[in-house]
Amino acid sequence: MAKVADKYLKVDPWAIIEEGFDPERNRTSESIFSLGNEYMGVRGYAEEGYSGDMLLGSYFNGLNEQLDIGKHYKGIITSLRYMVNSVDWLYTRISLEGETLDLARSKISDYTRRLDFQTGTYQRDLVWHLESGKSLHITFTRLVSMTMTHLGLQQVTFKPLNFSGSIEVCSGLDFGIIHEERGENMWNVLCTSESDEISAIMASTVNTGNKLFSAFTLQSPQTLNTTRVVKDKFIGQRFSMELTQGESTHFTKLAVNCSDTDSSKSAYDLWQEGMELTITTGKLEASVVFSDQASYWSGIWETSDIQIEGDPENQQGIRFCIFQLYQTYHGDHPGFNIGAKGLTGEVYRGLAFWDTESYCLPFYMFNNPKAAKSLLEFRYKTLSQAMQRAEDVDCKGACYPIATIDGTESCDLWQHSNLQLHVGTAVSYGIWHYVNITGDRDFLFSKGVEMLIQISRFYATRGQWGQRSGEYGYYGVMGPDEFQLMVNNNCYINLMAKKSFEYTLDSIREMKLAAPEVFAEITLKTGLEEQELDDWSDKAERMRIPQDPESGVYEEHDGFFDMPHMDIHSIPVTEFPLYSNWSYDRLYRYDMIKQPDVLMFMFLYSGQFSKESKLANYEYYEPRCIHESSLSPSIHSILAAEIGKPDEAYKFFEFATRLDLDNYNRNTREGLHTTSIAAAWMNIVYGFGGMRSDGSVLSFQPSLPEKWTSYSFQVLYEGVLLRVAVDQSKVSLTAVTGGSAEVLVYGQKLLVNATGAELPLGKGMAVK
Amino acid sequence: MAKVADKYLKVDPWAIIEEGFDPERNRTSESIFSLGNEYMGVRGYAEEGYSGDMLLGSYFNGLNEQLDIGKHYKGIITSLRYMVNSVDWLYTRISLEGETLDLARSKISDYTRRLDFQTGTYQRDLVWHLESGKSLHITFTRLVSMTMTHLGLQQVTFKPLNFSGSIEVCSGLDFGIIHEERGENMWNVLCTSESDEISAIMASTVNTGNKLFSAFTLQSPQTLNTTRVVKDKFIGQRFSMELTQGESTHFTKLAVNCSDTDSSKSAYDLWQEGMELTITTGKLEASVVFSDQASYWSGIWETSDIQIEGDPENQQGIRFCIFQLYQTYHGDHPGFNIGAKGLTGEVYRGLAFWDTESYCLPFYMFNNPKAAKSLLEFRYKTLSQAMQRAEDVDCKGACYPIATIDGTESCDLWQHSNLQLHVGTAVSYGIWHYVNITGDRDFLFSKGVEMLIQISRFYATRGQWGQRSGEYGYYGVMGPDEFQLMVNNNCYINLMAKKSFEYTLDSIREMKLAAPEVFAEITLKTGLEEQELDDWSDKAERMRIPQDPESGVYEEHDGFFDMPHMDIHSIPVTEFPLYSNWSYDRLYRYDMIKQPDVLMFMFLYSGQFSKESKLANYEYYEPRCIHESSLSPSIHSILAAEIGKPDEAYKFFEFATRLDLDNYNRNTREGLHTTSIAAAWMNIVYGFGGMRSDGSVLSFQPSLPEKWTSYSFQVLYEGVLLRVAVDQSKVSLTAVTGGSAEVLVYGQKLLVNATGAELPLGKGMAVK
Known part of the structure; x- marks a missing residue:
């Protein structure tokens, strides 16, 4: 992996700190300093306006616009939905003596940014040096409330260092923002209103009619004499503030944003709802909002912190990951999902992939099971779209989209949207994994089985029988490894579909006994026929799983073993990323893989493969893997830790927690690799912690990277918050809250309670 | 093959005749009644204006516009060139008593169209019944001169049946035409000029700056007092004509069109050239132009006619094919090629495919060797673009584009333009085939070898070595059978590349001896190194040609034999064409093929495969072939005739000559299947005539379809025009002109001279 760190942030256990302003890194920092609360997100852009290179990104989960991409062959999508850049609710302009603050033009010093994991705030400090010699310290603080979904708060503090005088401010709500990929504004303003107290504006997206209400109130120790400012797609207030040398003064903007992501609300209702919320929140004191936010994060860290001793960089890195995961999603809204870049950029269009179930779900299952369930409920909510998609591609049941914001397929490359079948199996695996850990039969019976039936139907109609082999399988597909196109x-x-059939059949068997009446309803609703069960059973049993009998290596697909060999180390560093530097067709004709495929299922169904089999497959595939997906290294790290390759485990881990902080892929400017952040969590818990959650009992096989003194993590399991702490000599397990739970540690059954248990660190388990 | 004839044209041995006007079939007829002279072509549209559904199509060979299709992955084209709809030089409007003639609105009777193969003219007759009760017979005659490249002639004759009076006519040149696919006009007018004699206009395409000059002069037995008409992108003359009951009067428009297809001429030069030509041609008498045209066609039929006794429909059909082939291309312009729809429609964008060398070249080789050479020279002229394309896809040498008008790749579907490699081998086969028949070493040494070297270089860099097999081959490709995508x-x-390597090496060996100095120049020019020759030799020798050892069936590609089986007869007729009715991805996962692939190379290198091998492969692949390419049935017919399946040979032939006349594919409205028309010629000559041209001597194995009394065809071979006549008892061969030639008939050597030779019709050779 030709990945090199670009280190420019200060290392701190509880914050991200950047000192000095670097225009070249501005977009990267905008991504890193993003704030979000699952409902909305804002990049860390300069709200005072910036004439240099920036991406003013303000996003609302699920809020989408449509792009028509024209007629094509049947079964290829003709339009797609994407997360549209939305209102700039932080809009602020600051003028003094005719100069307007602009980092690209103004003389500034002492610039710092700070993203604080404990307070959940983002703060920028700078000293503005005017032409007249006057110096003004300004602090911009913002937060997006984790508890009050619709609330964003901005506080701007002025401290004149060598003068007294007055400053002009314009604060507003700007719907005139450009969606960068489209190069245009996608909003029609529906109405605006202003009183002395509240400025409000509501707009809708041009094609989908998704609506967004935005309003703000201002607070200040000074009385602000405001003048309204109305421009195209903009509403705001202009005011001046009196500054006294050496003294701080500030104003606070409380912004309320209410989105309607499926055009289901009337404009009137949304306006009413927004105005009521604005009136209520307008009465809040900023200090209350700040302390409420800190308190929320304190609770999160109590449950979900990972502590690493002896490695301050990864300590900071993993907390950044956990912080961003919670900011992106915490399950308060069942209609939301996790875009590949969360709410931090336009690239990947805000779309959710299989990453959700395959990479993110475990984090939520073991930290916030309600959120895990909400993610699965997104798939239930969008079952009808998946059924429509199956019909569109001449199949039955439900074909879950490879990329979606609202349930409809939104990947405009047919080679992905029509050939990649692994979202359905990811959903089915996710249901199984969630139920296996939480035991939530309610969910399984009320929603899970219905999804499983429709998913199995799809895999029973998309697959075919080999003419010579007589085996069942899938033709014309692209697996998770996107370097083998068709x-x-x-x-x-094949393996995941087999498992999906089997789990569907098992669940139906269980449900017939446990909840026959609900099952009868589902049978009626889905039109399930007994012969379908026989068909699925037959297809599962006769599924083709190509494997070399001698080496035990699974063949990634028919013919893979004869694919021309590529020594990946012979590729010059300048040719990475290959997507940019190689002819598109050239990527697909080697035994070179982009990300784990065989190794992925060996991780997902870890218990069903021997260590020897994992070793053989790792040794075959690892040298062929180019990791051009950011999801890739962590899976390799986890497997390497298991099969006794601690050096490699640590080598692959090096990119995990600081992928974005150190901009390894040189594209953090586009947004964070949000779903890879979840892989970083797995890398520690499943990798060094050796946790496995695919058995009947949760198990651990902890090891300690040589560079670390100790580490600890916590997982919620069967209602118990288990703390696992590993140091150079021992592994300690404690039930922090909730009674006791039985787990396996190094293969030994262990009942862990509040008193805790200790075992010596497993032999040979120190990771170099 | 679920193909049903839509018969509506009268059967006539020397013409296409339609009686009555059917708006539903108007576009189909526009295609069928197309005129062309290789330099330009016009659809058979109503030049007087028509408010119903029509495609006003006027095309100039090679004249192209560019469409930018946006950035994509590296190696995928970002713009394409297409044949742009050009000036309507036939523009005419006819008014009488305030009514304007319009077939969609006017009352008409006695409507007929006639395309005459002997005179090379297209004539429409109608009687226009005015509201006042007046009836006017109008005859529109047009031709595109085969000898005077730039000249188009239109003659409009009026004969009032029951009145005398005057009629208003506006005749013009309209650049305001819409390119239907783009939905817009693609022309900027550069200048116009009018004198009493000449109206001229010149315009250029918006993006490529290709220029087109158009001018006309009018002739009439009446003195025409013309008034100039100038509108946007239009220039014309308005005049009235006196009509006397029962008498005919007419006007003739002589239009001169000069194109600049590569923006190489200055506007001034093109204008001068055009005006000079217009002055000259303006002096021509229409009768001279008509007789010149008839005389040209008389010469063509002397050389190239095919006569079929006992089957008037196919007699008409094959003459239509030969007529359209000559109209599309006859080799006077080395920079031109043959678009898949010739000069008759926008679909396929006027682009040339491998069809040129694989399907069209034999017709020209045996009828007009100069034209065959010109086609190959097009590839030489565009060698540099092919070399650029090879570089774009990370290869060396020359990668000939799958679809092109000017040498640049213009297929915007990457799966075709990046994966289909068979144009290069088609060019190399074409060179070999042409040289094999004509013995033209001049061409081979001056241009052919240089192309062969660059083609071999491409195939030596695009291919790879199988990791297990140790064999050389091509990964990530689409063959001619487009139902196996990647x-x-x-x-x-693989086989064609192997042959291409071998022929390159053979040619180099020959040239080293025969023309060492020229070879030295080419070596220098191409930078050829000796080790490349060893490399090509090695790759040819170790080329993978997958074949089942027991059955002798070649495997279309690795894994084809295990592809899920599709009983193609089980597909409901309503699902054809599958491209429109099946999900795109579904097309590609069966053992169903779109067109011959293995059978194609068995036809091209016929002499290298035994009859048994052909039989085994035919019996395997024929039941799997769906013929969704119009190029497909004829190849099957030719092979069926050879392997003793006369019924099948005739069944597949049924679509050949009348594919467009009977609109079998229901898309003739889009334009003619021009390259399939060439396959119809091959179907008779190579199929029933059993000709083979891939050996050292031309050979024949004639058979007679049971439905025919007799047939004859002629081929130019070694400077001799050979006539082959087959009736129910015998085969007669005569050297019509040019001395004598040695051929094989039923395996016997025969020296054919002017006296001719007769053999009994081969045993078992009557095709049912």
Whole structure:
């Protein structure tokens, strides 16, 4: 992996700190300093306006616009939905003596940014040196409330260092923002209103009619004599503030944003709802909002912190990951999902992929099971779209989209949207994994089984029988490894479909006994026929799983073993990323893989493969993997830790927690690798912690990287918050709250309670 | 093959005749009644204006516009060139008593169209019944001169049946035409000029700056007092004509069109050239132009006619094919090629495919060797673009584009333009085939070898070595069979590349001896190194040609034999064409093929495969072929005739000559299947005539379809025009002109001279 760190942030256990302003890194920092609360997100852009290179990004989860992409062959999508850049509710302009603050033009010093994991705030400090010689210290603080979904708070503090006088401010709400990929503004303003107290504006997206209400109130120790400012797609207030040398003064903007992501609310209702919320929140004191936010984060860290001793960089890195995961999603809204870049940029269009179930779900299952369930409920909510998609591609049941914001397929590359079948199996795996850990039969019976039936139907109609082999499998597919574009019998898809059939059949068997009446309803609703069960059973049993009998290596797809060999180390560093530097067709004709495929299913169903089998497959595939997906290294790290390759485990981990902080892929400017952040969590918990959650009991096989003194993490399991602490000599497990739970540690059954238990660190388990 | 004839044209041995006007079939007829002279073509549209559904199509060979299609992955084209709809030089409007003639609105009777193969003219007759009760017979005659490249002639004759009076006419040149696919006009007018004699206009395409000059002069037995008409992108003359009951009067428009297809001429030069030509041609008498045209066609039929006794429909059909082939291309312009729809429609964008060398070249080789050479020279002229394309896709040498008008790749579907490699081998086969028949070493040494070297270089860099097999081949390709989208070791490509290497090496060996000095120049020019020759030799020798050892069936690509089986007869007729009715991805996961692939190379290198091998492969692939390419049935017919399946040979032939006349594919409205028309010629000559041209001597194995009394065709071979006549008892061969030639008939050597030779019709050779 030709990845090199670009280190420019200060290392701190509880914050991200940047000192000095670097225009070249501005977009990267905008991504890193993003704030969000699952409902909305804002990049860390300069709200006072910036004439240099920036991406003013303000996003609302699920709020989407449509792009028509024209007629094509049947089964290829003709339009897509994307997360649209929305209101700039932080809009502020600051003028003094005719100069307007602009980091690209103004003389400034002492610039710092700070993203604080404990207070959940983002703060920028700077000293503005005017032409007249006057110096003004300004502090911009913002937060997006984790508890009051619709609330964003901005506080701007002025401290004149060598003068007294007055400053002009314009604070507003700007719907005139450009969606960068489209190069245009996608909003029609529906109405605006202003009173002395509240400025409000509501707009809707041009094609989908999704609506967004935005309003703000201002607070200040000074009386602000405001003048209204109305421009195209903009509403605001202009005011001046008196400054006294050496003294701080400030104003606070409380912004309320209410989105309607499926055009279901009337404009009137949304306006009413927004105005009522604005009136209520307008009465809040800023200090209350700040302390409420800190208190929320304090609770999160109590449950979900990971502590690493002896490695301040990764300590900071993993907390950044956990912080951003919670900011992106915490399950308060069942209609939301996790875009590949969360709410931090336009790239990947705000779309959710299989990453949700395969990479993010475990984090939520073991930290916030309600959120895990909400993620699965997103798939239930969008079942009808998946059924429509299956019909569109001449199949039955439900074909879950490879990329979606609202349930409709939104990937405009047919080779992905029509050939990649691994979202359905990811959903089915997610249901199984969630139920296996939480035991939530309510969910399984009320929603899970219905999804499983429709998913199995899809895999029973998309697959075919080999003419010579007589085996069942999938032809014309692309597996998770996107460097093999259109192949037959991708081993991952075949195995996952087999498992999906089996789990569907098992669940139906269980439900017939446990909840026959609900099952009868589902049978009626889905039109399920007994012969379908026989068909799925037959297809599961005769599923083609190509494997070399001698070496035990699974063949990624039919013919993979004869693919021309590429020594990936012979590729010059300048040719990475290959997507940019190689002809598109050239990527697909080697035994070179982009990300784990065989190794992925060996991780997901870890218990079903021997260590020897994992070793053989790791040794075959690892040298062929180019990790051009940011999801890739962590899976390798986890497997390397298990099969006794501690050096490699640590080598692959090096990119995990600081992928964005050190901008390893040189594209953090586009947004954070949000779903890879979840892989970083897995890398520690499943990798060094050796946790496995695919058995009947949760198990651990902890090891300690040589560079670390100790580490600890916590997982919620069967209602118990288990703390696992590992140091150079021992592994300690404690039930922090909630009674006791039985787990396996190094294969030994252990009942962990509040008193805790200690075992010596496993032999040979120190990771170099 | 679920193909049903839509018969509506009268059967006539020397003409296409339609009686009555059917708006539903108007576009189909526009295609069928197309005129062309290789330099330009016009659809058979109503030049007097028509408010119903029509495609006003006027095309100039090679004249192209550019469409930018946006950034994509590296190696995928970002713009394409297409044949742009050009000036309506036939523009005419006819008014009488305030009514304007319009077939959609006017009352008409006695409507007929006639395309005459002997005179090379298209004539429409109608009687226009005015509201006042007046009836006027109008005859529109047009031709595009085969000898005077730039000249188009239109003659409009009026004969009032029951009145005398005057009629208003506006005749003009309209650049305001819409390119239907783009939905817009693609022309900027550069200048116009009018004198009493000449109206002229010149325009250029918006993006490519290709220029087109158009001018006309009018002739009439009446003195025409013309008034100039100037509108946007239009220039014309308005005049009235006196009509006397029962008498005919007419006017003639002589239009001169000069194109600049590569923006190489200055506007001034083109204007001068055009005006000089217009002055000259303006002096021509229409009768001279008509007789010149008839005389040209008389010469063509002397050389190239095919006569079929006992089957008037196919007699008409094959003459239509020969007529359209000559109209589309006859080799006077080395920079031109043959678009898939010739000069008759916008679909396929006027682009040339491998069809040129694989399907069209034989017709020209045996009828007009100069034209065959010109086609190959097009590839030489565009060698530099092919070399650029190879570089774009990370290869060396020359990668000939899958679809092109000017040498640049213009197929915007990457799966075709990046994966289909069979144009290069088609060019290399074309060179070999042409040289094999004509013995033209001049061409081979001056241009052919240089192309062969660059083609071999491409195939030596695009291919790879199988990791297990140790064999050389092509990964990630689409063969001629477009129902297998991305496969490894397509048998056709591998075999054709092997042959291409071998022919390159043979030619180099020959040239080293025969023309060492020229070879030295080419070596220098191409930077050829000796080790490349060893490399090509090695790759040819170790080329993977997958074949089942027991059955002798070649495997279309690695894994084809295990592809899920599709009983193509089980597909409901309503699902054809599958491209429109099946999800795109579904097309590609069966053992169903779109067109011959293995059978194609068995036809091209016929002499190298035994009849048994052909039989085995035919019996395997024929039941799997769906013929969704119009190029497909004829190849099957030719092979069926050879392997003793006369019924099938005739069944597949049924679509050949009348594919467009009977609109079998229901898309003739889009334009003619021009390259399939060439396959119809091959179907008779190579199929029933059993001609083979891939050996050292031309050979024949004639058979007679049971429904025919007799047939004859002629081929130019070694400077001799050979006539082959077959009736129910015998085969007669005569050297019509040019001395004598040695051929094989039923395996016997025969020296054919002017006296001729007769053999009994081969045993079992009557095709049912």
